[in-house]
Amino acid sequence: MKLSAPQSSNSPILQSSNSPTSYLTWRRFVAVNLLLATVLLVTIILASMIGSVHVDVWRALQAGIPNNTDRVILFETRLPRVLLAAIVGGALAAAGVALQGLMRNPLAEPHLIGVSGGAALGAVIAVIIGGRNTFTEASVLPLAAAAGALVSMAVIYRLSLVNGRLQPYVLLLSGVVYNAFAGALIMCVNAIADFYQAQGILFWLMGNLATQSYRLVATIGLYTLIGTGWLLLQTRQLNVLSLGEEGALQLGVDVDRTRRASFLGASFLVGAVVSVSGMIGFVGLIVPHVMRLILGADHRLLLPASLLAGATFLIWADTVARTALGVVEIPVGVVTALCGGPFFVYLLKREGRKVFG
Amino acid sequence: MPTLLLVTLHVFPLPCVAAEVQRIVSLAPSATETVFALGMGDKLVGVSVYCDYPPEAQRIDRVGNFLTPNIEAIVAKRPDVVIAVPSPGNQNPVEALQRLGLKVVVVEPNTIAEIEDSLVTIGRAIGREAQAHALVASIETRLAAIRARVAAAPPRKVLMVVGQTPLIAVGSGSFQDELIGMARGINLGAQAGGLWPHLSLEFVIAAAPEVIIDTTMGNEERTGAAAALQFWATFPTLPAVQQHRVYGYKEYQLLRPGPRLPEALESIAHFIQPERFENWRIGGFENPDRGARH
Amino acid sequence: MTPIEASGLHFSYGRAPVIDDVSLTLAPGEMLGVIGPNGSGKSTLMRLLSAVLRPSGGEIRVHGRPITSYSRRDLARAIAVVPQDTVIEFPFSVTEVVLMGRSPHLGGFAFEGDRDIDVARRAMQRTGVLELAERSIHELSGGERQRVILARALAQEADILLLDEPAAFLDIRHGVEIYDLLQTLQHEGRSILTVLHDLNLAALYCDRVALLKAGRLVRIGTPSEVITYAVLTEVYETEVYVDINDVTGAINVLPLSRVYRERLRR
Numbered sequence: 001m002k003l004s005a006p007q008s009s010n011s012p013i014l015q016s017s018n019s020p021t022s023y024l025t026w027r028r029f030v031a032v033n034l035l036l037a038t039v040l041l042v043t044i045i046l047a048s049m050i051g052s053v054h055v056d057v058w059r060a061l062q063a064g065i066p067n068n069t070d071r072v073i074l075f076e077t078r079l080p081r082v083l084l085a086a087i088v089g090g091a092l093a094a095a096g097v098a099l100q101g102l103m104r105n106p107l108a109e110p111h112l113i114g115v116s117g118g119a120a121l122g123a124v125i126a127v128i129i130g131g132r133n134t135f136t137e138a139s140v141l142p143l144a145a146a147a148g149a150l151v152s153m154a155v156i157y158r159l160s161l162v163n164g165r166l167q168p169y170v171l172l173l174s175g176v177v178y179n180a181f182a183g184a185l186i187m188c189v190n191a192i193a194d195f196y197q198a199q200g201i202l203f204w205l206m207g208n209l210a211t212q213s214y215r216l217v218a219t220i221g222l223y224t225l226i227g228t229g230w231l232l233l234q235t236r237q238l239n240v241l242s243l244g245e246e247g248a249l250q251l252g253v254d255v256d257r258t259r260r261a262s263f264l265g266a267s268f269l270v271g272a273v274v275s276v277s278g279m280i281g282f283v284g285l286i287v288p289h290v291m292r293l294i295l296g297a298d299h300r301l302l303l304p305a306s307l308l309a310g311a312t313f314l315i316w317a318d319t320v321a322r323t324a325l326g327v328v329e330i331p332v333g334v335v336t337a338l339c340g341g342p343f344f345v346y347l348l349k350r351e352g353r354k355v356f357g
Numbered sequence: 358m359p360t361l362l363l364v365t366l367h368v369f370p371l372p373c374v375a376a377e378v379q380r381i382v383s384l385a386p387s388a389t390e391t392v393f394a395l396g397m398g399d400k401l402v403g404v405s406v407y408c409d410y411p412p413e414a415q416r417i418d419r420v421g422n423f424l425t426p427n428i429e430a431i432v433a434k435r436p437d438v439v440i441a442v443p444s445p446g447n448q449n450p451v452e453a454l455q456r457l458g459l460k461v462v463v464v465e466p467n468t469i470a471e472i473e474d475s476l477v478t479i480g481r482a483i484g485r486e487a488q489a490h491a492l493v494a495s496i497e498t499r500l501a502a503i504r505a506r507v508a509a510a511p512p513r514k515v516l517m518v519v520g521q522t523p524l525i526a527v528g529s530g531s532f533q534d535e536l537i538g539m540a541r542g543i544n545l546g547a548q549a550g551g552l553w554p555h556l557s558l559e560f561v562i563a564a565a566p567e568v569i570i571d572t573t574m575g576n577e578e579r580t581g582a583a584a585a586l587q588f589w590a591t592f593p594t595l596p597a598v599q600q601h602r603v604y605g606y607k608e609y610q611l612l613r614p615g616p617r618l619p620e621a622l623e624s625i626a627h628f629i630q631p632e633r634f635e636n637w638r639i640g641g642f643e644n645p646d647r648g649a650r651h
Numbered sequence: 652m653t654p655i656e657a658s659g660l661h662f663s664y665g666r667a668p669v670i671d672d673v674s675l676t677l678a679p680g681e682m683l684g685v686i687g688p689n690g691s692g693k694s695t696l697m698r699l700l701s702a703v704l705r706p707s708g709g710e711i712r713v714h715g716r717p718i719t720s721y722s723r724r725d726l727a728r729a730i731a732v733v734p735q736d737t738v739i740e741f742p743f744s745v746t747e748v749v750l751m752g753r754s755p756h757l758g759g760f761a762f763e764g765d766r767d768i769d770v771a772r773r774a775m776q777r778t779g780v781l782e783l784a785e786r787s788i789h790e791l792s793g794g795e796r797q798r799v800i801l802a803r804a805l806a807q808e809a810d811i812l813l814l815d816e817p818a819a820f821l822d823i824r825h826g827v828e829i830y831d832l833l834q835t836l837q838h839e840g841r842s843i844l845t846v847l848h849d850l851n852l853a854a855l856y857c858d859r860v861a862l863l864k865a866g867r868l869v870r871i872g873t874p875s876e877v878i879t880y881a882v883l884t885e886v887y888e889t890e891v892y893v894d895i896n897d898v899t900g901a902i903n904v905l906p907l908s909r910v911y912r913e914r915l916r917r
Contacts, residue, residue, distance in 0.1 A: 072432050194551045250703065
């Protein structure tokens with residue numbers, strides 16, 4: 001449905017230049033998400049077929065063959081990892097959207113709020129206390145990281161309450177300070193820890209996706225769906241929030257409730273995935289930003305679209321990470337940084353040209 | 358000891374009649390050496406990128422590095438058994454392999470006793486248990502011979518260093534520490550506590566080691582041995598520096614928790630108690646130049 | 652039912668009171684102008700009346716009910732606020748911004764329906780921004796943005812309008828257009844309270860004028876009662892020239908430069 005005078009162009013679903021389309025309709029919402037979901041599905045299939053080892057896909061699809069290593073590799077080693085990459089990428093991107101809306105700042109990033117720092121600290125403490133046991137029991141580190149994430153969530157939440165209301169500036173500062181504090185503690189621990197433990201800590205911090213059990217993948221997937229669904233309910237209010245705190249209040253939005261809910265949802269998402277896969281950066285910053293440029297600023301569409309796009313992005317990044325050097329892997333955080341950095345510079349230049357001519 | 362418990366927990370029970378193991382994957386250099394020592398080197402189908410001894414091992418396909426073994430590559434090799442040593446990053450892949458139904462044997466060879474146990478464990482897993490026991494016995498014998506050799510030697514204060522900046526020394530609880538003790542050395546690093554302690558320079562100066570074994574000089578020989586030596590030259594008060602008993606350890610790969618323990622002890626003993634080893638060679642081991650003396 | 656009734660309002664940020672014992676009413680269908688020197692508390696008063704701030708003393712009634720008995724959404728359906736300026740970080744389109752005015756009428760996660768689109772369209776038409784509908788809000792000038800915000804307020808379909816300097820960034824033509832529009836809305840039944848600096852516009856358009864100084868309500872009445880030489884010179888602490896214009900019949904307030912002030916004294 002068009003609103004403007006007849007001579008203006010049709011509103012495309014995805015438009016070219018930087019002008020956003022008029023407004024979000026139910027149809028556009030479904031169409032865009034369906035398209036992105038299809039792309040994601042294709043990506044999952046393609047990525048499962050790519051790896052450092054050659055796999056005969058046709059053979060892998062046949063169920064009856066005994067000792068079918070192709071089948072084992074495709075379905076038991078690659079697919080869980082691809083799915084995990086999708087979930088982690090999606091969760092980070094969704095959290096990024098929510099935080100950017102909450103902070104009213106397109107440069108906000110999921111790792112800013114300190115939850116990742118807390119998770120890292122939890123993992124580090126586990127490494128030190130647990131000694132070598134942390135490297136023989138696979139579940140110790142994620143649990144410790146999750147505990148660290150929860151604790152940091154509670155602390156930062158409490159710190160950001162001023163007169164009983166969540167203040168974004170204070171939240172930002174609290175997150176930054178908490179990260180710095182956790183980072184310092186981690187460095188300190190790393191310095192006095194023995195060499196073996198220090199290696200372990202560093203490895204965890206680099207961020208990595210591994211083949212996990214389907215059960216774990218499903219659990220994290222469920223958490224991601226819950227978190228995203230929760231955040232989806234805040235998206236319309238997040239739109240109005242961009243008019244400013246006063247403007248939003250005057251339009252009937254419960255600003256404080258929206259902020260708290262967004263923070264809880266985002267930190268829940270971040271805590272869940274960081275516990276399993278360490279700190280993978282740039283996804284939560286770049287993906288929402290790019291999606292906003294393409295689809296417009298309406299958070300109702302931006303959130304699910306970023307979830308799907310983030311999933312796709314991280315799958316490809318992980319595919320590069322596990323195949324680029326043959327048998328040896330690059331940490332996926334390195335790949336996202338290598339992609340993210342230059343891309344971001346390109347974005348800045350483009351925007352700069354637009355603003356400054 | 359808790360580590361022994363861990364080892365037994367991870368080993369899958371063998372069927373009563375062990376089928377002949379045909380395909381082995383090893384994820385650690387010490388395990389690779391053990392498999393070769395037990396005569397099953399030709400059954401190795403995949404090793405880590407660090408597995409370089411014996412030389413035949415360098416021709417075997419690589420399946421990943423110490424931190425991240427490549428699961429796909431391992432599965433593609435269809436191994437009958439996978440041997441792993443816990444590392445700071447491989448618990449997920451190891452668990453994944455176990456979930457996939459592969460037989461994974463995890464050994465933790467930290468002390469000499471654990472090393473010997475791990476040799477037996479690996480032997481049992483690849484169907485060479487008897488040979489493993491024999492290997493252990495042979496190791497014990499040769500270790501005893503060297504110990505006898507230095508039994509009457511004066512104890513010397515030893516510092517064995519694996520990193521210069523930061524200064525990381527061999528601490529207590531490791532087999533390297535035990536070897537130093539066997540060679541009648543007093544491991545100064547053990548006083549600092551921990552497996553791989555970071556030492557302060559003050560500690561080193563106060564401790565006044567008589568012998569310094571520096572493994573970083575071993576691999577920097579090609580690039581900066583002189584610079585590495587410079588490091589120690591800045592401590593003229595150390596007895597080791599004054600008496601020119603700072604050794605660069607070229608063949609630090611000997612220091613693996615595997616079947617070459619006696620060779621490792623011998624090389625260390627040569628550094629610590631050189632007077633005992635003039636004109637003496639351990640059986641079957643010929644290389645006289647184990648590291649330049651400075 | 653009196654749209655707004657404020658009695659005995661007190662408010663302070665710290666120790667010094669910003670609003671001190673202010674009572675006023677907004678009658679149905681009237682345009683009430685709030686004027687006063689800088690720092691007299693005009694914007695704070697707006698915030699109190701729109702429930703952004705809570706008074707430390709006194710009471711506000713909207714349509715007869717205490718303002719505290721309204722949920723935020725219900726209040727947004729009764730009162731629409733046009734702030735002085737709005738900075739929007741994200742590149743929303745003009746239509747999207749205007750549609751935000753429909754927020755009080757929508758549920759949690761909802762899409763705007765046909766009626767919402769219709770209301771928004773008419774609002775944009777009235778404020779003259781319909782042809783900007785698909786542009787990004789970032790591309791607009793200050794004045795155009797202001798008109799978009801006004802359209803958003805209109806889209807709320809509230810019958811009380813609170814405005815803070817609506818003509819601040821507008822040139823003479825657009826400023827007058829805005830006030831003409833407000834007057835039309837007033838005749839349609841809306842009650843309007845507007846804070847403004849421009850005393851001439853206040854005199855021209857407002858039915859009544861409330862004069863604040865240092866948080867106190869100094870005078871309230873018709874423009875001819877309040878916008879007089881005596882009152883203004885005292886409250887603004889400067890000499891001004893107040894006159895009835897021969898052509899329009901409207902009150903004219905003119906500032907006097909120092910040269911003229913000297914002359915007047917002699």
